[in-house]
Amino acid sequence: MDDGMAGGKSSLTWVVNISVVLLVALWLFPTAGLFISSFRTADQISSSGWWASMFPQEQNQTLRTARPGEDNIAEVNGVYQIDGNLFVAEGQAADIDAVQATISAWGTGSLNIDEYAPGDTADLGDGEQITVQANGDYVWTSPEPQSGRGQRVFTTAKTPPEFTLDNYRNVLFNPNNREGMAKAFFNTLTVTIPATIIPILIAAFAAYALAWMDFPGRALLIAAVVGLLVVPLQLALIPLLRLHNEIGIGKGYLGVWLAHTGFGLPLAIYLLRNYMVGLPRDIIENARVDGATDFQIFVKIILPLSYPALASFAIFQFLWTWNDLLVALVFLIDSSGDTTVMTKQIVELLGTRGGNWEILATSAFVSIAVPLLVFFSLQRFLVRGLLAGSVK
Amino acid sequence: MATLKLTDVAKTYGGTIDVLKNINLDIKTGELIVFVGPSGCGKSTLLRMIAGLEKISGGELQIDGRVVNDIPPAQRGIAMVFQSYALYPHMTVRDNMTFALKLAKKSKAEIDAAVAKAARILQLEPYLDRLPKALSGGQRQRVAIGRSIVRDPKVYLFDEPLSNLDAALRVATRIEIAQLKESMPDSTMIYVTHDQVEAMTLASRIVVLANKGIAQVGTPLELYERPQNEFVAQFIGSPAMNLLAGEIVETGAQTTVKLAGGGTAVAAVPTRDSDRGLQVNVGVRPEDLSAVEDGAPYIFEGTVNITEALGEVTLLYFDRIGDNDAVIGKLPGIHQGLRGQTVRMTAQSDKVQIFHNGQSLHYR
Amino acid sequence: MNPALLGLVTIVIGVGGCLAYFYFSNILLDKVIFPGTGPNAGRNINRAEKVRPWLFLAPAILALGLYLAYPVFATIWLSLTDRSQGNAFVGLANYRQMGLDPKFWEALRNNMLWLIVVPAASTAFGLLAAQLTDRIRWGSFAKSIIFMPMAISFVGAAVIFKLVYDARPEGTNQIGILNAIWLQFDGAIWSVVILRILPVVILLAIATLCAFLVWVFARPVLRPDQSRPGLINSIVRISAAVVTAVLVLACLLGALNAVTGTYPYGVPQQWLTIPVWNSFFLMIVLIWIQTGFAMVILSAALRGIPEETIEAAIIDGANPLQIFFSIKMPQISSTIVVVWTTITIVVLKVFDIVYAMTNGQWQTQVLANYMYDKLFRANDWGVGSAAAMVIMLLVTPILVWNVYNARKEMR
Incomplete structure (x- = not known):
């Protein structure tokens, strides 16, 4: 940035570089610690800090x-x-x-x-x-x-430094390990995928109506969506659990899917509407002149053009449902524990295996790995979505 | 192949804010009508009402004798070229052109023939399988036009189609549109622009919109030579027509006006005896003015404040003359020496207009 | 049924059902109810256009109403009834009971602390990171790393930081990095510099900044002429000034503490069990997560500042600090507000971190966890709902502000 200007100070650049190195180290170290610990044996972990394992x-x-x-x-x-x-x-x-x-x-x-x-x-x-x-x-x-x-x-x-995959073998593939993460991993996946896809579809139609259709009460509805955006979902726990029990859904996947759909909708509608409203009016009018119905405009023009916003929201919702603990605790996990998700499993381990870092670190990393993968491969969309949702 | 008839068409927003009212217009088959007017005059709104993108608040719109007020755009037999081209960015050129035909469930053979023809006319054959983002501005413009051609509409609507192009391309595309019109003599076109040159060169007739209504409808030269009112007089032509206040002193086949600044203007506008003493504005275009020797009759005498030499012409900006401080003269050649001098200017009588209360006396 | 299979079926039914609903309801509208042909074609098309938006909106409105709007009212009702008395209406008894519970006040006090510290620190770090990373070549990599915790669950972060805060008995190798660092301090000169002088300098700097903010907030209100802001604006400004003034005081007290306090050098600390401090150690987790968010948004805002205004300031002779505070900050102030409020909402809902790390022990309780405790451990729906309503109440100003802005923007 300053490179092109006359009289720029190179010492300043050094200060900036060093500060950023420090910041990055500060932000990376906690995760790195967990990551490295997950590849060490219990003896190694308890006898020395993870930072020593590299040497x-x-x-x-x-x-x-x-x-x-x-x-x-x-x-x-x-x-x-x-x-x-x-x-x-x-x-x-x-x-x-x-x-x-x-x-x-x-x-x-x-x-x-x-x-x-x-x-x-x-x-x-x-x-x-x-x-x-x-x-x-x-x-x-x-x-x-x-x-x-x-x-x-x-x-x-x-x-010399020594690392092992035994922890992962034990946590993921050992069928006798009752505290293993394999089952919880699949449960989490089962929760996440429908809870990501269904709200997108519902929200996309609503967002189109709010962005491009003219009807009385539109402004009010948009305001309501903005308002619901910040309603704490804590309020919804008891009334909805009671509702689910009354209509016979009880605790289970269906309930958690519905709950995630409901809780994700305001953000989905808000993000998608903000994006769709920015699409050129001319294109939509041209489609109308070309004879497309609203349904056709939506499916053939709006959806393909809104792909980046759809991707952004999908990532948000995926991360949110994958990482969620509260909704799963309330709407999904019953006393049998068959439907436990990874976050819940880790909290359990924190209680029962507080000192067994090889198990804790590995379990935690198994649950973190997928979001991190999504994060690093789709970061572009995530940033775009954040900007669409926040910067006005 | 289509006529349009607008009867008392009006547009109001929220029931109270008038945007347009009392629009009456007859458009014949094969005409190229240009809507011009200052920004915000409602020219685009009128076009969009014809397209069906805006509701018509009052009056009646007929296409080929059929009232279409409540008919959705796609069934009006119109095609529209938008200012931004409005190409579907995720579709190839071919898909862009065939979208409407596919929606109308036309047969594949029909679609292919239409696309082939339009592509040939517009020289788009090499680009049919590209996405719009891989095209230049001029090519996108041609795709937008091609998209309307394939539909073979009764009426073509153009909404400032050249305003996103750079100057050179604008001239080239303007000529292309003129040639396109010539190759389709039966098609009716309506064209909205704020660019006078486009209006003057393309139009069979120009509709000047101002003050929520039509100021004048006429061929380009009618508008230039015989503007109906002061608005059109000053809107068409650049720099704008000079208006100088005065009083009619002699009437007849020609009219003589004694101007407030001291000069005398003779106009080839017939007047009645009763007009004597009428307070009028005399209109003279800058390019019609010429300098005269001392002693000869003149329309006004003024001191040249600033000169602008443009090469083939020189613009003279005069100090206040009468109550007009923006009188401009346009002389062929270079006359920078006139700065600071007092000169007398006149014009031929058939180039002089007379307006009373803003309306031309020519059209009484 | 196998849950994975059930999930697949749900996706198919859910997605297919949604699409089918939208498709067939539109067909029904256009072909059957208001056919666009025949003598009334024009009028029918107009009518269909009036109904269609509601077809598109219906599923969303239903879901929003049922899953977000209805619970708000249901919770209000629950907070006024007593489950053990057969859901009888008990007025404000639950609120009274909650008011008598010291744990509630502890949670409220902690939440206030969180509300001040976390958004402020996240925004400040985010701004710093944005400003710094935009100036270097490997900035986007650095941004990725700082942004990464956004993808990590609160529970995962809790585990990560439990390892950071881990303590082993005295004399053995520490495996928590914080204790390992702590044991390096022994009261000698470097300890004094890092543990006493550095915090004092930082706290005094923050105090100065806050004092400046007090002045910025209060100045327009105190101005005697007509340019004084309106009543509501004045109230907001005065309350902001009061809060920042309290912050100044807190910073000064903290600085005093840093100078006079005694440190247990050489003894590994159970960080999460030291009251008051442990709340800060929990907050660090959330700051660690949220800074990336603040950085990404603020970085975009900083890049959105017209380069010309900065160049003009350089030509006018402004130094980098002046450029930052007089040219850049004012232009991104609205974005800072957005970031601040967004993080504030996250803070109000924070549950997982406390639940997983301390579960509210050692005086770290927060409202969301308090509420969960009451609802699902004590099974006291009345007090739990009352606690939820307190959270709702705290969110409401932001809700109103957002709605107000959204409406203003749409005009």
Whole structure:
């Protein structure tokens, strides 16, 4: 903007750039935290902040050597010896070449976990000794054959960043997981799609009438729509729930579809009318001269030309119904819980699994992913719709 | 192939605000009628009433002898070309042209023939499958015209069709419309514009609208040479006709007017003896004025305040003469030396008009 | 039936039914009731034109009436009756009962706090972001990121921020970024700069800005000559001035607090359980979501300002700040009002965030959640409806203002 002008200051540009970087970071960090956490194991999440996961990190682990047995005890010079690798023994690496961690300190007691450096030999008493190398290789020697469980070793190791898809596997595809999101995901989808499509159609016809047909009371109706735009839907909960119960719909999909349709209509009519009224009058009159009826004008001229506004509203309504909690709580979810939606499921998890961030983060991200996808692919329409709805 | 008859047509908004009243007009087959007038005079409203896009509040509109006041636009046998072209932006040129025919459930052969013919006339063949946004302004204009041609209407209505084009294209398209009219001698056209040149060059007859009614109907030259009233006199022609106040001193086949500024004007307008002493305005077009030597009779004497040399002509702006401070002369050639000089101007008697109470004495 | 199948059937029935209704009702009107042929063709066509708009509007009017207009009146009625007494009319008893409930006043107080802080902060951040991102090459990318939270559900945002605010016992690694940052402070020089001096500077800047606004609001009313605004305008201006004056006071108190308060350095904090502060931590979630909205709208408004007016100001010698406050701000003031009121409405309806993060505990209750509590947990429809009416009452000025503007615009 300022580039073209004489005497522009480049230092100012730097200040602006840095400020925007800060703003973007501030806005991105919370979501990034959740996103990254959803790819970490429970241990990783609870042992370090998500921001540390991008770098090799110092991790304290309690590892065990392999369990002594016939096959791994070797007798060398009258000393019984077990050797192997700690990380391989724990199953954290497939073989010795796959070990990526580097031990910086280790110990044999929980009170003194950094007693030894890699390569040192620790005395375990009774003549038993263990030597641990930086890559986790150990040699455990004893005058008697070892028995019982493997020897505990407390390690402080630098491990490279490591991510896993297990959380998603568990949350989405594990049929035994009763807290899984798969069912809720489909329920949400079932709520969303009809609740997005039906109001558009009803609103489009009404918007056309309000934009291009002349009849007494039109101004009043438009004013009413503008007024209803801000009526809090909280007011509607009890009266409508009672109504639904009386006419036999009760709690269920039909009720939630109808409710979303009703609540979405004012915005739909308002947006579409604002857009349609901006279409050139000449085109509509020309169609009339060409012999088109109102129905034909609507279907053949107005609808195709209003496509951007229809898309804007569809996105709004989609995001709104997908992200809704209140309407679903009141009109859909009954005591059986079969019809639970993702937002409700997450709130439940917040209560029961407040500390299990691997589950929470993954579940939340499953529900956020679809809106984000819609957002990034159709952002253009969303912005256009926002502008049509707000800027006069 | 159609006649139009407007009888006492009126338009009011909300029952109280008059926009147009007492419009009486007969339009014959094959005429190209141009509505002109200052902005807000209702010329577009009148056209839209003929189209059926505005309700007719009073009076009667007949097309080919049939009263069409309550008939919807599509059944009036009219086609309209809008100022903005009003092309359907989501349809190709071909679809734009066939939309009306398809709605009327015409056969495919009929539709194809009509489109082929219109495309040939308007040289639109290469563009039939393009969307309007891929066309230039002039091409869009031609599509809009083509869209009306395919319908083969009784009456063509044009609402300022050239006002969105740039100057050069406007001239070219104006000539195209004139040729189109010539190629369809039987079609009746009504054309609304605020551009005098369009009106003068295209019209068989011009309808000047002012003050909610018709100021004059006539051929272009009638309007220029014999305006019926001061409004038309000043509306047609540029710069506008000069009006100078005076009093009739001699009557007969020619009339002599003694002007307030001291000069004398002789007009080839017959007057009666009873007109002697009548307070009138003498109208002379700037281009009809010429300078005279001292001693010869003159219409007015004035000091040239400003000169504007346009090349082929020079405009002279005079200081106040009588009670008129906007007298303008137009002399062929370049006369910048006249600035600050006092000159005497006259005009031939057949170029001089006389108005009394705004009406021309010629038409009594 | 399988819900997915049911959904599909509903789409088909819903969409097909709507289309069929519109199509056949039009045919019926044109061909049967008022046929456009025969002797009365002209008159019949006119009559059909008078009926047709209502055909187009009928489904929408029905739905709007049933799902939005009727509930308003039904809720008024419910708030005046008692369900436990067989829906008997009890006058204002529910309102009285609500007035005696300290939780209600807590909710109302918090809502007022939300109403001031969230729209102001969102608009301010949005304006800042719009102004900054419009000046750089990667601005549209930055806008996308700041706008992104708009797509995230309140519940999702609640989870996101619960992670941000998470606290682990002292001595272990903190996994909430806020506590991780907090533990970096130890009372030394940087702590003083960031936790005491910086907030004081910011608060004093806001206080100055608010004081300026007080002056802007009050000046026309105090002017002695004829140019004084009308009565209603004066009342609005005076109340705006009073609210901003309160804000000035609040900022000054906050600044004093920042200087004198003691901070528990080195101890991880359970942010959501510290009264008063926790409300602000909840508000941050909504500000985070709404800033993108404000930015997009304001950015469009800023770009809509005629470039010439800015260039003229540059030639007149205005500096960037003067250009922003004297040239740009006045030209986008109506847009700022729209953004502000839109966010205000969102704030009044805010439910999910509080429900998911604290459920109104630790003095974070807000009206919408209070109402939900009464309606569905306490099953007290009377008080719940009364709370809903309070929300409605708070929305009403905006409703009137919007309708007034819409009507003005249509003339």
